[in-house]
Amino acid sequence: MTGTFIRHELKAFWRSKNTGKSIAIRVVMALLILYLLINVLVLGFFLDTVLGKMFPKDDLVMSFCGIIFIYYLFDLFSRLQLQELPTLRVQPYLQLPVKRNSLVRYLSFTALLSVFNLWPFILFVPFILKVVRADSGGIVALAFIISITGLTIFNNYLALYIKRRANLNGWIFLVVATLIILLGLGDFYWHLYSIRSISYSFFGRLIGHPALALLPLLLGIVMYYVNFLYLKQNLYLEELSKRKTSYKSSTEYPLLNRFGSIGDLVGNEIKLIVRNKRSRSALIMGLFFMFYGLIFYSNPKYGSEGYKVFVGMFMTGIFIINYGQFMFAWQASHFDGLLVNKIPFADFLKAKYLLFTIISTGFFLLTTPYVYFGWRTVMIHFVMYLWNIGINTTMVLFFANRNYKRIDLSKGAAFNWEGVGGNQWILSLPLIITPFIIYAPFAIFGHADIGLALLAVTGLVFILTRGFWIKQLEADFHEKRYKIAEGFRDK
């Protein structure tokens, strides 16, 4: 049965519509991971030297025993954020004569195929073989390896268990993450206890009593079963996919009513952003970018004004870039409806401009506290704000006419490559470079003010000539609309 599952999963991978892309991404990821692996391998081989430098007063084995628990705490934290839940779409198998146990077992075992389970071995085994075996003999070395195996399995299933529970209730994730951070702070910041000595009190004893190695192994096995039982109990479709639903009330935005049917379109799009997971995370990510300035402005190394132009563009325009790059795919699921209804495309475009202007204005207002770094900073932000709503909006919409990839709004944005294509890469180049083509030559020869003024004027000219650009985009759209609609229909 397991063999069949694996074959099905391979087919699902090869036959999925965006296989070409995901292979490219997987190759890049694999290279990155390989690079990391080699780094860790080198670190593992020289761990004795590193430890000797870090804790010159302590015995080598003692300091090694001390870091193991610290490592696993860190390991758990990063697993919680990065490790993927193994997914076999169980739905088609549930009503077939397939034993529940074999489904769950498959899900559980494939969970072990994660790079996270390689790290500890690469990091610790060279040291164990080099130092521990030489010091205390083969049996103790074996006991160490068994303990590490046990702890790795334990961490693996603990992380998955927490992630599964967090899927149903987001608070669990926050609570656990805070708990881990507090555990770390308790040692390194408040000095209430020492994880190192706790770790040593176990692994130190392991040298005298190798049989203790069975303890972590037992922990690992218990965690496996906890996870197994939890999965088995929750294999019911409803519970996997549905959460408690609250009453969804209708809303309207009175301010937008003044804009007539264009205002209605903007209202709909705001609802789209707020009511769907992926678009919501695009907006929230934009809010985090408001701190971007703090990183650059508080560091004298980045004192030059060129950084302010760059940072200012990102802070006031992050939404245009982040959300706009996938346009019109956000509306892919009802694009046919938009086409057959009485919505002139010019209105559709005007609504996009209005939406971008509203949200960029909001973001610009949020950046005004940066006045702390001088009025000139806010002035530069304002210039870049004009640039964003003048030029970047038009540029983004031009590329939107060339975006044929559907996206699913209900999935999160992190590590989500759906809807990403060449378009997004090509788009980012002109977005980032164009302002500097205008600004840099003046700044280099000491006339930064003229450069800024020119940026502002260009932005204004584009804002004032919007009508013209809308006509151009409309004509362009009528050429491409069939291709866009066809791409969006293709699930």
Added chain:
Amino acid sequence: MIEIKDLKKVYNGVVVVNVPHLEIRKGESVGLVGNNGAGKTTLFRVMLDLIRAEKGEVLSNSEVVAGHENWKNYTASYLDEGFLIDYLTPEEYFYFIGGLHQQSRAHVDDFLAGLADFFNGEILEKGKYIRDLSKGNQCKVGVASCVLQNPQLLMLDEPFANIDPSTQFRLKSLLKDMNKSKGVTTLISSHDLNHITDVCDRILLMEKGVIIKDIATSSSTLSELEEYFGVGQITL
């Protein structure tokens, strides 16, 4: 009302729609039947300018449909859930559609009150987004939004497929009423031969992209269609 000239749509070398000539007069009620893959939905999509035909054109009120927007003023259609904005509540969606036709909220509310029977208490004030409704209820939302637009031309693709029997009967009388008393031209596809012959005065039968029969509905139409679709049936 509608005239199709020399229309041809090809996918991967296979002709999926091939209609040399078709005319639908104002006030007609036309039913489109045919097995899966006969090209019904594709024909609808071409008529709504959602896909580009390789050859030929569709005229609506003597105006070419492709690339023009005038026909949208008087045409209402519902082909599938892709026509609905699924993150809105049904009320929000109706207000939006009404707004496109310059109808006030009060007007929309009035109109919806008249559809209370059709909705059967499943649609309004349920506190759900359209995406959380069942397929049948989504279909009700789609059909209602079409009626709301006061169209002169109404196009529905398999409206009977997902809805319950009571709603099927209500939909039939709704369609008949629109056609007979308001003079709306209706074009409906369906697999349910009973319903379609009941509602429509004219039946078009499609096979492999071609309209092979064009019959005015009479008492013998149903048996004629049953005979066609029952090809190769074993008689006991």
